[in-house]
Amino acid sequence: MISVPTELIDIILLSMQVSGVALLISTLIGVPVGVFLGLNRFVGHRFTIALLYTGMGFPPVVIGLFVYLLLSRSGLLGSLHLTLIPALFTPGAMVVAQTIIAFPLIAGFTMAAVMGVDPNLRQQVMALGATKQQAALVVLTEARVGVIVAIIAGFGGIISEVGAVMMVGGNIEGRTRVLTTAIVLSTRQGEFSLALALGLVLLSITFLVNVAMLRLQGKSFDE
Amino acid sequence: MSSLIYFLKEVAKTYYSRKVLEVHNLDIHSGEILAIVGPSGAGKSTLLRMLNFLEPPTQGTITFHNHTFSAGVEMPQDLRRQVTMVFQRPMLLNRSIQANVSFGLEIRGIRGTAERVQAALEEVGLAHLAHQKARTLSGGEAQRVALARAIVLKPEVLLLDEPTANLDPYNVGMIEKIVLHLNQTHHTTLVLVTHNVFQAKRLAHRVAFLLDGKVIEVSSADVFFNQPQDPRTAAFVRGDMIY
Numbered sequence: 001m002i003s004v005p006t007e008l009i010d011i012i013l014l015s016m017q018v019s020g021v022a023l024l025i026s027t028l029i030g031v032p033v034g035v036f037l038g039l040n041r042f043v044g045h046r047f048t049i050a051l052l053y054t055g056m057g058f059p060p061v062v063i064g065l066f067v068y069l070l071l072s073r074s075g076l077l078g079s080l081h082l083t084l085i086p087a088l089f090t091p092g093a094m095v096v097a098q099t100i101i102a103f104p105l106i107a108g109f110t111m112a113a114v115m116g117v118d119p120n121l122r123q124q125v126m127a128l129g130a131t132k133q134q135a136a137l138v139v140l141t142e143a144r145v146g147v148i149v150a151i152i153a154g155f156g157g158i159i160s161e162v163g164a165v166m167m168v169g170g171n172i173e174g175r176t177r178v179l180t181t182a183i184v185l186s187t188r189q190g191e192f193s194l195a196l197a198l199g200l201v202l203l204s205i206t207f208l209v210n211v212a213m214l215r216l217q218g219k220s221f222d223e
Numbered sequence: 224m225s226s227l228i229y230f231l232k233e234v235a236k237t238y239y240s241r242k243v244l245e246v247h248n249l250d251i252h253s254g255e256i257l258a259i260v261g262p263s264g265a266g267k268s269t270l271l272r273m274l275n276f277l278e279p280p281t282q283g284t285i286t287f288h289n290h291t292f293s294a295g296v297e298m299p300q301d302l303r304r305q306v307t308m309v310f311q312r313p314m315l316l317n318r319s320i321q322a323n324v325s326f327g328l329e330i331r332g333i334r335g336t337a338e339r340v341q342a343a344l345e346e347v348g349l350a351h352l353a354h355q356k357a358r359t360l361s362g363g364e365a366q367r368v369a370l371a372r373a374i375v376l377k378p379e380v381l382l383l384d385e386p387t388a389n390l391d392p393y394n395v396g397m398i399e400k401i402v403l404h405l406n407q408t409h410h411t412t413l414v415l416v417t418h419n420v421f422q423a424k425r426l427a428h429r430v431a432f433l434l435d436g437k438v439i440e441v442s443s444a445d446v447f448f449n450q451p452q453d454p455r456t457a458a459f460v461r462g463d464m465i466y
Contacts, residue, residue, distance in 0.1 A: 124314040127275050127382075128327040128372065129304035142317055 007174070012201060015178040018091050019159045022098035027151055030103045034110025034150065035140055039122070052111070055104025060097070061163030067097040068168050089170040094178070097164035102154035109153055113146020114139055148217045152210055159206055179205075228253040228380065228412050229274060234283035236269050236436075244269050244436040246283075253379075254410040256402075258427035258444075260417055260459070266436040267416040271382045274414060275308045304331065307373045308382035311389070313365035315357040320349065320368050323357050327376045336375075343375035344368075347401060363394030370398060374405055380412045381405065387422065399426060420460060424448055432456045 037048065071078045071088045078088065086092025117139050125135045140147065162180035169176035171185060179202045186195040229251035236244040244266035251257055251274075259267050272278050273285060276298040285292040287306075292298050307327070315323050324343055328336040344350040347367040352360070360368065366386065373381055383402065387395040403426060405411045417423055423430050423444070430447040432439045432455070440447065440456045451457040 118314070120310065120312065121314050121316075123272075123277060124308075124310055125316075125326075126277055127308040127310075128330070129300075129307065129376070130330050131300070134330050138316065 008198075008201075010174065011177050011179055011182050011198075012205070014091060014176070015159065015180075015202075016205065018094045018165070018178060019098060019155065022095045022102055022158055023151070023155050025095070025099045026102035026106050026154055030106030030150070030154065031110050031140070031147060033103075034107040034147075035114050035136055037107070038111040038114025038143075039136060039139065049111070052104050052108045056108045058101070058104070059163065060101050060157075060161040061167065063100050064097050064164030064167030067093065067100065067164065071096070071168065088168060089172060089176055091169070091176060093168040094165045094176060097168045098158040098161065101161060101164060102158050105157050106150045106154040109150030110143070110147050113143035113150065116146060117142045145217055148213055152213050155209060155213075156206065159209075160202070226253050227251070228287065230286040232284050232286070234273070234280045234285060236266070236273065236278075237281040242436060244273075244280075246270070246438050249431065249438060249441065251412065251414060252429075253412055254406070255428045256406055256413040256415065256426055258415045258417060258423035258430045259433055260420060260423050260430060261433035262459075263418060265433040267418075267433055268384055270433070271308060271384050271414065271416055274380070275306050275382055276303050304376075305379040306382065307376055307378045307380075308384060309366075309369050309373050309386045311385040313362075313369035315360075315365055315368060315372075318357060319353070320344070320355055320357050320360070321353040323368055324372045324375050327372060331376075339375055340371075343371040346374065346404075347371045348397065363390050363397075366390060366394065367398065367401075370401060374401070374411075377409065378411065380414065383413065383415045383417075385416055385418065388418075395422075402426070420448075420462070432459060434459075 037045070037052070068088065069075050071086065071093050073079065073088075077085050086096060121142060122135050122139055125138045126132075130138065160180065162184060165171075165176070165178055166181050166184065169178070169181065171177050171181040177185075179198055183195050183198045183202070186192075186198065227250050229249070231246050231249040234244070234246045234249075235242060259270060261267055273280055273292075276287075276292055279292060279294045279296060281294060283293065287298075288302060290299065290302055316326060318326075321340055321344075324340045325336045328339065341350055341353065344353055347370055349364060349367055349371065352364070357365065357368065370386070381402070386402075387398050390398070399422070402413055402415075406413050413426075415423070415426060427444045429441065429443050431441040432447070432453070434455060440451060440453045442452065446452070447456065448460055451460055
């Protein structure tokens with residue numbers, strides 16, 4: 001049951017932690033991958049993009065299933081018993097699932113934003129003496145508005161997601177219960193006012209995070 | 224004329240099995256203004272990109288300061304940074320004007336650039352706009368910022384790719400004056416691509432005529448305009464169509 005406020009705070013904190021860490025990891029991987037795909041052409045480029053776009057629309061519950069199968073004791077990764085690989089029904093497993101959900105969103109939108117930058121700009125920057133890395137960084141800063149949208153999309157995709165965290169986290173009270181799974185549970189138990197309150201908390205968090213990111217975007221407009 | 228800065232030998236550039244440029248021999252002298260004229264599609268911009276080491280020739284070699292640039296060869300950073308280019312469109316970064324002009328210095332790791340940036344902006348007559356955003360500029364102003372961004376680097380070679388193609392006479396005159404001044408005071412080698420014969424006449428010491436990817440004629444401006452050796456050059460100089 002979710003009645004004591006400290007429990008509620010734990011749930012909120014866990015939601016923020018799991019989605020925050022997953023967002024951080026998927027941003028650190030997704031943005032460079034997006035920049036690379038946006039700036040380079042190679043054999044299999046279109047195929048890679050098709051895969052990425054598919055990933056952007058992948059149902060979280062299916063990713064939950066994959067991660068479940070991978071991490072379960074008899075699964076491909078779970079059977080290795082490595083310390084770095086989280087066990088099922090832990091926050092670590094939820095982070096893995098959410099990272100996989102957010103990654104294609106961030107990489108895909110970043111790629112689109114980078115592709116939207118005039119290719120002649122990169123050439124001009126190279127002509128001014130930039131190294132390839134410096135030029136890529138310039139293109140990324142020029143595409144910053146789109147890149148922030150990419151990160152917002154990634155965050156939106158995972159903070160609101162229920163299927164994967166339910167499946168690999170198990171909605172265990174005090175351990176893996178997050179806002180979305182708590183809403184599902186309290187609705188099922190008929191505690192609609194609690195469910196609504198949790199929903200409001202979730203909305204507020206999403207709203208506040210987005211406002212913060214938009215400020216970041218606005219700032220980069222002005223500099 | 225003084226020493227050679229570039230030497231092109233049997234240079235060819237092919238895109239998707241279409242040969243767009245074929246230069247058997249071309250020398251560029253240190254401190255000269257060489258205009259490359261010709262109709263659009265003649266390969267002028269391709270040639271400039273290779274002179275800036277942005278893309279290697281498919282065949283042949285471009286020697287720059289005794290260093291050879293050819294297919295599969297990366298030009299050393301410090302040599303690459305002695306050459307820069309102003310394109311037909313200003314291509315400014317979405318930053319302040321000052322930040323645009325200091326960009327080339329910053330990527331070279333040069334700190335404390337404020338004075339140099341200010342001086343370059345004064346040279347193009349835009350010092351009062353230093354803190355404005357680049358996107359607020361008019362076309363002519365933006366192109367002058369692009370020029371300031373290049374000259375602040377004090378390049379040995381400045382490549383100009385139709386730098387005044389879309390500008391009004393006032394800005395054209397101003398940009399021509401600045402590049403002439405640069406050539407006279409710093410002995411910067413200028414390679415100017417233009418389809419405007421009159422601009423070549425006003426600025427260049429030597430002129431090369433490019434047609435369908437081939438160098439038809441290279442001669443001093445005087446010979447080029449008054450006694451062209453090739454009938455196609457003569458027709459181009461007269462303003463006749465030569466297709």
